[in-house]
Amino acid sequence: MSHIAFRDEAVELEADYVVVGSGAGGATAACELARGGARVALVEAGPWLDPEHYPHSTYGSMRDLFDDWGSQVARGQALWPLVQGSCIGGSTVINCAICVRTPDDIFEKWQREQGLPDLRGPILAHQDALERELCATEVPAESLGRSSALALQGANQLGYASRVMTRYVKGCLGSGQCLQGCRAQRKQSLNINFVPEVLSRGGTVLSCAPVRRILFSNSRAIGVTGRFRQPRTRRRGGAFTVRAKHAVFVAGSVTWSPVLLAQSGVRMPALGHYFRAHPGFGLFGVYDDPVDPNRGATQGWASVAFRESPGFKMETLAIPPEMMASRLSGGGTALLAKLRDYRHLAMWVIAVRAESVGTVRPGLLGKPVVRYSADRADMERVRKGLAQVARTHFAAGARRVLPVIYGLPYSIGPDEIRVIEDGPVDPRAYISILSHLFGGCVMGRDPATSVVDDRGRVHGYQGLVVADASVIPSNLGVNPQHTIMALARHFAQAALDAR
Amino acid sequence: MLNWLFFHVLSALYPHTEDFPGIAETGLAEFLPRFRRESAPLFRLGFYAAALVFVLSPILTVYLPVPSFLLSRRLLDKHADRITQFPLYPLRSLLLLLKVVAGLCWGAHPAVRARFGLPPLPADPTDWRTQ
Numbered sequence: 001m002s003h004i005a006f007r008d009e010a011v012e013l014e015a016d017y018v019v020v021g022s023g024a025g026g027a028t029a030a031c032e033l034a035r036g037g038a039r040v041a042l043v044e045a046g047p048w049l050d051p052e053h054y055p056h057s058t059y060g061s062m063r064d065l066f067d068d069w070g071s072q073v074a075r076g077q078a079l080w081p082l083v084q085g086s087c088i089g090g091s092t093v094i095n096c097a098i099c100v101r102t103p104d105d106i107f108e109k110w111q112r113e114q115g116l117p118d119l120r121g122p123i124l125a126h127q128d129a130l131e132r133e134l135c136a137t138e139v140p141a142e143s144l145g146r147s148s149a150l151a152l153q154g155a156n157q158l159g160y161a162s163r164v165m166t167r168y169v170k171g172c173l174g175s176g177q178c179l180q181g182c183r184a185q186r187k188q189s190l191n192i193n194f195v196p197e198v199l200s201r202g203g204t205v206l207s208c209a210p211v212r213r214i215l216f217s218n219s220r221a222i223g224v225t226g227r228f229r230q231p232r233t234r235r236r237g238g239a240f241t242v243r244a245k246h247a248v249f250v251a252g253s254v255t256w257s258p259v260l261l262a263q264s265g266v267r268m269p270a271l272g273h274y275f276r277a278h279p280g281f282g283l284f285g286v287y288d289d290p291v292d293p294n295r296g297a298t299q300g301w302a303s304v305a306f307r308e309s310p311g312f313k314m315e316t317l318a319i320p321p322e323m324m325a326s327r328l329s330g331g332g333t334a335l336l337a338k339l340r341d342y343r344h345l346a347m348w349v350i351a352v353r354a355e356s357v358g359t360v361r362p363g364l365l366g367k368p369v370v371r372y373s374a375d376r377a378d379m380e381r382v383r384k385g386l387a388q389v390a391r392t393h394f395a396a397g398a399r400r401v402l403p404v405i406y407g408l409p410y411s412i413g414p415d416e417i418r419v420i421e422d423g424p425v426d427p428r429a430y431i432s433i434l435s436h437l438f439g440g441c442v443m444g445r446d447p448a449t450s451v452v453d454d455r456g457r458v459h460g461y462q463g464l465v466v467a468d469a470s471v472i473p474s475n476l477g478v479n480p481q482h483t484i485m486a487l488a489r490h491f492a493q494a495a496l497d498a499r
Numbered sequence: 500m501l502n503w504l505f506f507h508v509l510s511a512l513y514p515h516t517e518d519f520p521g522i523a524e525t526g527l528a529e530f531l532p533r534f535r536r537e538s539a540p541l542f543r544l545g546f547y548a549a550a551l552v553f554v555l556s557p558i559l560t561v562y563l564p565v566p567s568f569l570l571s572r573r574l575l576d577k578h579a580d581r582i583t584q585f586p587l588y589p590l591r592s593l594l595l596l597l598k599v600v601a602g603l604c605w606g607a608h609p610a611v612r613a614r615f616g617l618p619p620l621p622a623d624p625t626d627w628r629t630q
């Protein structure tokens with residue numbers, strides 16, 4: 001059992017399986033392979049931070065936990081940031097651990113459109129097990145926070161279904177710090193469970209180790225190679241090569257996996273295509289009594305009542321105070337006057353089930369370049385979603401709503417929701433963040449339109465599996481981590497069975 | 500010189516008011532060199548470009564062909580509010596980046612957090628698992 005962090009000397013290793021990336025997909029696949037008795041090497045670009053190492057500030061989390069400071073943007077009509085983690089545990093360290101099962105219609109869609117077998121049985125069985133192992137529970141009432149309680153009340157008032165969230169969290173303390181990593185170790189990010197289990201089962205973990213290339217012998221993947229990178233100074237260290245006896249699992253995320261395959265010489269028509277996202281948009285309700293948005297679980301309430309039509313999911317979200325100022329319009333004394341309301345603001349968001357499609361390609365410096373624009377139909381979903389959020393705020397007793405949409409008034413009253421419904425359809429008028437990403441190495445039967453098969457195996461190659469969100473061929477309309485982990489486990493079991 | 504320029508720009512965006520300390524009082528002097536040393540190159544480049552845009556754009560907002568540091572306090576404040584809401588999207592996006600970076604410094608300060616009803620943040624740890 002060993003952990004190898006940044007070093008200046010060269011490292012050469014051999015394992016049965018090499019897993020690239022330790023996020024939702026990679027850590028789950030690595031753990032499953034190790035449970036099956038295989039020798040696993042898990043190779044992660046970012047550092048290993050234990051909860052006591054997590055930063056307190058947003059500055060620190062962008063520096064230490066986010067991929068490239070969260071500075072990647074999707075290039076399209078608008079420039080929307082793509083936020084992902086880069087550390088042992090990947091994005092699970094900075095996410096809110098919301099756990100939602102793969103909806104039934106998704107399996108049917110995959111069968112119909114991708115020619116895949118029915119994956120419902122195995123995926124739901126894995127999700128059952130994952131819920132037990134990672135302690136999926138509802139946010140306890142005492143940790144819910146006022147923002148989520150208000151949302152519940154607003155939805156009840158309007159008569160649509162909503163609920164307190166289920167998350168992989170053991171006894172949430174409601175500190176509202178999920179995005180900086182849960183120092184109290186309540187959130188079950190995978191750096192505190194599956195990755196240590198890989199070690200305890202005799203595996204090796206390499207951190208600060210970005211893989212540059214997958215090594216091939218003809219069409220068989222036989223290992224990976226790269227150079228260590230010092231996380232703070234970004235200084236390059238020694239080279240590492242990890243050889244794989246059976247297979248290389250690639251789980252670097254939607255942005256990095258297609259790029260790693262392309263840079264390693266994999267040429268396929270569908271590689272880097274079918275990038276999708278749930279663009280996230282928020283607006284604020286202003287309440288008479290303090291809401292204190294950062295007290296309570298970071299996210300505690302959700303509704304999927306509008307997932308199928310018009311196509312959005314609603315959630316509460318507490319962003320750190322450092323981020324609040326940039327979400328409100330203006331600058332100077334006018335901006336600071338708006339911030340006087342801070343304690344009275346509740347931010348609720350929509351994750352849009354957008355149908356727009358983009359691409360992921362390697363850029364000049366080897367970094368991913370994502371091209372993506374939300375089309376008119378998606379922007380209409382955005383308007384409907386934000387109008388529904390505004391309605392819910394007013395039903396919950398908000399005095400005003402701040403739409404934060406360019407060109408609209410700074411604040412509106414209950415009789416003015418129309419301005420959001422008739423608001424701009426130009427994506428540039430909105431501030432959005434892309435954190436639920438899909439595609440780039442999509443799963444399907446036809447090598448002309450997909451990259452991997454129903455076991456994650458790259459078409460036309462041996463010993464090469466992709467096991468992260470990049471294989472998901474459609475938008476889920478719900479938070480993706482549960483689906484990603486179940487697919488990764490399914491692929492790992494299939495690989496063990498085929499040994 | 501560069502530091503002086505950043506102080507000028509960021510203080511215009513987050514000035515001292517009756518309710519809040521200005522960014523210059525929230526540890527900006529320590530924050531700036533740290534940010535310049537540690538941030539991702541693309542992020543830093545965008546920040547520099549945004550600061551430059553702020554300085555050179557009063558002609559677009561208060562209709563005066565002068566750099567922002569020559570504006571009166573009242574006009575500078577007007578410029579800061581208008582340029583962050585300017586109709587041209589690339590300009591607005593750059594200014595948003597400036598607000599984000601400034602917010603990382605200002606919003607983490609104990610005096611600002613106290614005003615938001617939040618306890619001070621302890622110092623960030625500086626290490627990670629090496630064994």
Ligand SMILES: Cc1cc2nc3c(=O)[nH]c(=O)nc-3n(C[C@H](O)[C@H](O)[C@H](O)COP(=O)(O)OP(=O)(O)OC[C@H]3O[C@@H](n4cnc5c(N)ncnc54)[C@H](O)[C@@H]3O)c2cc1C
Nearest residue numbers: 021023024025045090091095097098211252468469479481
């Ligand atoms: C702020 C935020 C909140 C979210 N909240 C939720 C939520 O509550 N519920 C939910 O279901 N989903 C949530 N998500 C989405 C969810 O976290 C992601 O969909 C999921 O983690 C993606 O899994 P992944 O394995 O594809 O990639 P990741 O989890 O991002 O992991 C990829 C890992 O691979 C590493 N890597 C990349 N390239 C290389 C390379 N070349 N060599 C070595 N390592 C490499 C990266 O550093 C990273 O650590 C959230 C996401 C974010 C950013």
Ligand code: SF4
Nearest residue numbers: 172173175176178182
């Ligand atoms: S709200 Fe706080 S205690 Fe609860 S999971 Fe998030 S960080 Fe942990």
